[in-house]
Amino acid sequence: MKSLTPRWAKPVAMMAILALLAACALPRVGPNKREIFAGSVQRQGDAFVVAVNDRVTRATAVVPALGFTNNFLSAARLTSDTIRPGDMLGLTVWENVDDGLLASQGANATVLDEVQVDSAGYIFVPYAGRLKAAGNTPDQLREMITQRLQDQTPDPQVQVRRVAGDGSTVSLTGSIGAPGVYPIERSTRTLATMLARAGGPTVRPEVTQIIVNRGKQQGKIWFQDLYDNPSLDIALRGGDRILVEEDTRSFTALGATSQQARVSFQTQEISALEAIAQVGGLISTASDPTGVFVFRNEPAAIANQVLGRTDLQGAQRMVYVLNLTEPNGIFMARDFVIRDSDTLYVTEAPYAQWTKTISLIAGSITPVASVQSLAGG
Numbered sequence: 001m002k003s004l005t006p007r008w009a010k011p012v013a014m015m016a017i018l019a020l021l022a023a024c025a026l027p028r029v030g031p032n033k034r035e036i037f038a039g040s041v042q043r044q045g046d047a048f049v050v051a052v053n054d055r056v057t058r059a060t061a062v063v064p065a066l067g068f069t070n071n072f073l074s075a076a077r078l079t080s081d082t083i084r085p086g087d088m089l090g091l092t093v094w095e096n097v098d099d100g101l102l103a104s105q106g107a108n109a110t111v112l113d114e115v116q117v118d119s120a121g122y123i124f125v126p127y128a129g130r131l132k133a134a135g136n137t138p139d140q141l142r143e144m145i146t147q148r149l150q151d152q153t154p155d156p157q158v159q160v161r162r163v164a165g166d167g168s169t170v171s172l173t174g175s176i177g178a179p180g181v182y183p184i185e186r187s188t189r190t191l192a193t194m195l196a197r198a199g200g201p202t203v204r205p206e207v208t209q210i211i212v213n214r215g216k217q218q219g220k221i222w223f224q225d226l227y228d229n230p231s232l233d234i235a236l237r238g239g240d241r242i243l244v245e246e247d248t249r250s251f252t253a254l255g256a257t258s259q260q261a262r263v264s265f266q267t268q269e270i271s272a273l274e275a276i277a278q279v280g281g282l283i284s285t286a287s288d289p290t291g292v293f294v295f296r297n298e299p300a301a302i303a304n305q306v307l308g309r310t311d312l313q314g315a316q317r318m319v320y321v322l323n324l325t326e327p328n329g330i331f332m333a334r335d336f337v338i339r340d341s342d343t344l345y346v347t348e349a350p351y352a353q354w355t356k357t358i359s360l361i362a363g364s365i366t367p368v369a370s371v372q373s374l375a376g377g
Contacts (some may be wrong), residue, residue: 056320067232075234091160097198191226205223290323296342
């Protein structure tokens, strides 16, 4: 009896079987949920896999605090008329005689326009000698010069003018309008006014950090906090080094998201939900909303708190699981804080793998059917 099975059916069946057998090797974006859970400590792996809940979000909501130490905050503002090393002074001496010590013939006043305070804080005035200028006000220095000269010329009148020099300056670098070295003057004695003097940050204020180095001390704050909290507007000191830079924190997005990339933070804090939105959201035809993972190396203190333990030491590999389909899943994702260097990974839905298998089978049938059509013709 002649078989009713078409001649092309066997090749098609063989192709379908081969396609199904090869399904496990189909292209995909990364591990699936089963494979991630298989790597957990509970299954002899090396990472703790933890489902996110309210307790976990509270324990992991740790954002590094930025601020100044008390040494910065308690420093008083410099008086604008205090003479400092490097300052330039202008001196004028009037003598009550026609033939004075300092004045030229026919003049009774002597003008010294550029007298620089040396690195030790001293200046030299003819007939008055070497005087300690640094730390004194112009009026105090005037009295000192007057006392030195009055024994040599009758009733000398002295005027001292201070011009800001390079002794009390700060340097501003980084993402600032006009980087450079600026003197501390009456109008620029605090951090905010000095930043304004240099043109302000050139990057978005929300992600701008201000770093102040003073000797071996360093303080860092958010630019936005500087204006929200006036107490952070610290007094400057000569030699301060101010760096203005954009926030360098970032996270990596992989898997079934619209964008796979290293993504910079756009705000001071970012949640898992915002991170997903920042990369274009989930791919509706490929992603598994029950398999949103955050990979992180967690400090031992936080890991112990999350796991309810006290014996862990050193950084721990943690994998946090978010299920967006749960009743409170969106709220959990909104409250879970993403931190620097996190990896956000979204698994593919089983449907996506099935679709790939069907496409592979359909792609195999088409050429066979075409051959059979030509043979039958």
